Amino acid sequence: MSTSPTLVRRNSPLHLTLLAVGALVVVAAIFWGYGLQDFNRGQVTRVMIYAVAIAGLNIASGYSGLISVGHSAFFGLGAYTTGVLVVRYGWSAEWTIPVAFVVCFVAGLIVGLPALRIRGLYLAMVTLAFGVAFPELIGRFDSFTGGAEGLTIRNRMLRPPDWTGFKLGEKDKWLYWVAVVVLLFTMLAVHNLVRSRYGLALVAARDNEIAAAASGVNLAVAKTVAFGVSGALTGIGGSLFAMYLGTLVAGDSFTLLSAISLLTGLVIGGQATRFGPILGAVAVVYIPYYTSDIGQGQAAAVLFGAVLIAIIFVAPEGLTGGFFRLFHKYVVLVPSVAGRTPALRQLKPDPTPEPAAVEELAATRKSN
Structure with missing residues (x-):
């Protein structure tokens, strides 16, 4: 027997x-991740880094409908900007980090200029x-990037600032909190962007x-x-990935496989959704880890x-x-009616007309 939500x-x-309650769950999850062992905390940090990158891809491919399979280049460009500086x-x-954003x-x-003329598979x-x-x-x-040999960022170069209270050997703990702050800022920025007039214009351009x-949206802009914005967030x-990894080799970390991983995370998490990048990043980081424990080599890939x-x-x-489809079976969020009651009352017909209106109606019928 089905029950109404x-x-x-x-x-x-x-x-x-x-x-x-949701905010408390988020805070509890953050401190839970910080209290894990070094390796497990590093995995959570990597999840947050990929979530930021996928959130950037979500702007282009999710909310704008622009198919991009080369976001690994933006990912690598941000990493090498940090590494070189x-x-x-x-x-x-x-x-x-802000320099990587601007670059x-x-x-x-x-x-994005070709998107003005082409779309779909051509883009x-x-x-x-x-x-x-x-x-x-x-x-x-190679004089700046290290070329095929790569670029190595020494641990002393990633020393946490003195005001944080973390020592040189606690770089991973410091990076965890940096990733938390950047991820929260990214999610808030994406949320406000999507709810703005520009975000509505993006969705409208994607749909039709x-x-x-015809409604006044400047498609080129x-x-x-x-x-x-998509490239900047990715x-x-x-940039965070460069701090996390320490050694940058473009032929290993920023190849087409990396772009496919970002796309895979976006599809699994859910396109054009707020929390899709986080769930997609969890899948990208943890699914290969656990499948590699079950099988090795080609078996793990299968x-x-x-x-x-x-x-x-x-x-x-x-x-x-899928989560919200299940959630809406039990709970449905509806708009608030505060301030709308007078308007509704005006639209509602009055069952007892005024005497003057009755007399006017009778006079009209008599003349007809």
Whole structure:
């Protein structure tokens, strides 16, 4: 016997209670991750790094509908921006994050220019070419990037700032909190962006370009800026990845396989969803880890592919979409009616008309 879901109005006491419980769960999860052993804490840090990168990809491929299979280049560009500034110029690692954001934003604008003329698979081929060419470009500038030998960031170069209270050997703990702050900032920024007029314009252009243009949406600006913001957020993830990994080799860490991992995480987590990047990052990090324990070599790859197919089959809209589909069977969030009651009363017909109105109606009938 099916039961009707519980209706929860926005900003009602029950809604605010649910939000408070959700916030407490997030805080508890953050401190739980920090209390893990070094290896397990490092895995959680890697999940947050990939979640930031996938959130950037979600702007382009999820909310904008622009297929990109070359975001590994933005990921690598952000990583090498941090690596070069730290190793060659002695910058503090945390100050390279905003620089990586700006550099990758400009690169995203440039790569997004073809989106003004082409779309679909043709655009995917352009971004694919950018992703494939990135390791070759890194090799050309070996005096800065280290070329095929790679670029190594020493632990002393990643020393936590003195004001944090962490020592040199506690770099991993410091990086964990940096990843937490960056991830929370990214999720908040994406949330506000999607709810803004620009975010609505992106979704409208994705669903129907002709209707969006007729409504006044500047498609050129919307698409180009979307690629810029997408590349910038993914570049921030790359900057954190450089601090996490320490050794950068473009031919190993930023290849087409890395781009496929980001796309896989987006599809598994759920496109155009707020929490999809986090769940997708969990899948990208932990599924290969556990399948490698079960099988080795090609067997692990087959198991990994089988698990991905099973997830997509069970939840074709992604893990986030599947969760909310199940959640809405029991709880449905409805808009608040505060301030709308007078308008509703005005639309409601009055069952007792005024005497003057009755007399006027009778006079009209008599004249007819």
